[in-house]
Amino acid sequence: MAESGTLPTGFGELEVLAVGTVLLVEALSGLSLNSLTILCFCKNPELRTPSHLLVLSLALSDSGISLNALMAATSSLLRRWPYGSEGCQVHGFQGFATVLASICSSAAIAWGRYHHYCTRSRLDWNTAVSLVFFVWLSSAFWATLPLLGWGHYDREPLGTCCTLDYSRRDRNFTSFLFTMAFFNFLLPLFITVISYRLMEQKLRKTGRPPVPALIAKAVPTVNAINYALGSEMMHRGIWQCLSPQKRERDREQ
Numbered sequence: 457m458a459e460s461g462t463l464p465t466g467f468g469e470l471e472v473l474a475v476g477t478v479l480l481v482e483a484l485s486g487l488s489l490n491s492l493t494i495l496c497f498c499k500n501p502e503l504r505t506p507s508h509l510l511v512l513s514l515a516l517s518d519s520g521i522s523l524n525a526l527m528a529a530t531s532s533l534l535r536r537w538p539y540g541s542e543g544c545q546v547h548g549f550q551g552f553a554t555v556l557a558s559i560c561s562s563a564a565i566a567w568g569r570y571h572h573y574c575t576r577s578r579l580d581w582n583t584a585v586s587l588v589f590f591v592w593l594s595s596a597f598w599a600t601l602p603l604l605g606w607g608h609y610d611r612e613p614l615g616t617c618c619t620l621d622y623s624r625r626d627r628n629f630t631s632f633l634f635t636m637a638f639f640n641f642l643l644p645l646f647i648t649v650i651s652y653r654l655m656e657q658k659l660r661k662t663g664r665p666p667v668p669a670l671i672a673k674a675v676p677t678v679n680a681i682n683y684a685l686g687s688e689m690m691h692r693g694i695w696q697c698l699s700p701q702k703r704e705r706d707r708e709q
Contacts, residue, residue: 472616476531477533479528480526483526484526486518486519486522486525487526491519493515494512494516494519506568506578506581506584507565507569507578507579509581509585510565510568510588513564514558514561514562514565517557517595518554518558520551520553520554521551521554521555521558527547531617532614532616535616537618547617547618548619549600549603552609552619552620553595553599556598556640559640560594560595560644561588563644563651564587566651566652567647569667570654573655573658574654594639594640598639598640606632607620607629607633608620608624608629609621610623
C-alpha cells in the first residue's frame with residue numbers, strides 16, 4: 457500500500473487527482489439530491505404512500521452509494537487507503553450492499569408502477585413494506601457472502617477504494633460472480649424491462665403516452681433526478697420543504 461504523499465504504482469498525479477475530484481463531485485451531488493428526497497418523504501404526509509416508500513428505499517440505497525464514493529474520494533485525494541484491511545472489508549460490504557439494494561429497489565419501483573397503471577389497484581402498505589424488507593435483506597445476504605469466503609473484497613487498482621476483487625479467476629469467485637449476477641442483475645433487469653414494456657403496451661392501448669466504477673458512482677444522482685425529482689408530487693413536497701412561508705405556517709400550527 458502506498459504511503460501518504462506517494463502515488464499508487466502505475467498512476468500519475470493528475471490521474472489520481474482527477475479520480476478523487478470526480479468521485480467527490482458525484483458523492484456530494486448524490487448525497488444532496490437523495491437527502492432532499494428523504495427529507496421530503498419525512499416532512500410531507502402526502503408523500504408517505506406505499507409507492508413512495510419504494511422511492512425512499514432507492515434514495516436510501518443511493519445515499520449509501522454516495523457515502524461509499526465519499527470515502528473513496530477522500531482516499532484518492534490522500535493517495536492511500538487509510539482505514540486498514542478491516543476498513544476495506546467494511547467499505548466493500550457497505551458499497552456492495554447499497555449497490556444491490558439500489559438495483560433491486562429500481563426493479564421494485566418498476567413493478568410498482570406496472571401494478572398501478574396496468575391493474576388499476578393501488579399498492580398497499582403490506583406489499584410495499586414486504587418488498588422493501590426483501591430488497592434490503594437480500595442485498596445484505598449477498599454482500600455478506602464475500603466476508604464468509606464465497607467471493608472476496610479487495611482494493612481496486614488505484615488502491616483507494618475497496619470492492620469485489622474481479623481480478624480473481626479461481627472457481628470460488630467465478631461461481632459467486634455468475635450466481636450473484638443472475639439473481640441481482642439479470643433477474644432485476646428482466647423484471648424492470650418486462651414491467652415497463654407491459655406498462656407501455658397498456659398505455660398505448662388506452663391512448664396515453666408511456667410514462668466501470670466512476671460511472672456507477674453517478675447512479676445515485678441519476679436515480680434521484682429520474683425517480684424522485686421527476687415526480688410532480690415530489691416537486692410539491694420539495695417546494696413545501698424549502699418554502700419559508702410553508703415552514704412558518706407549520707410552526708404556527
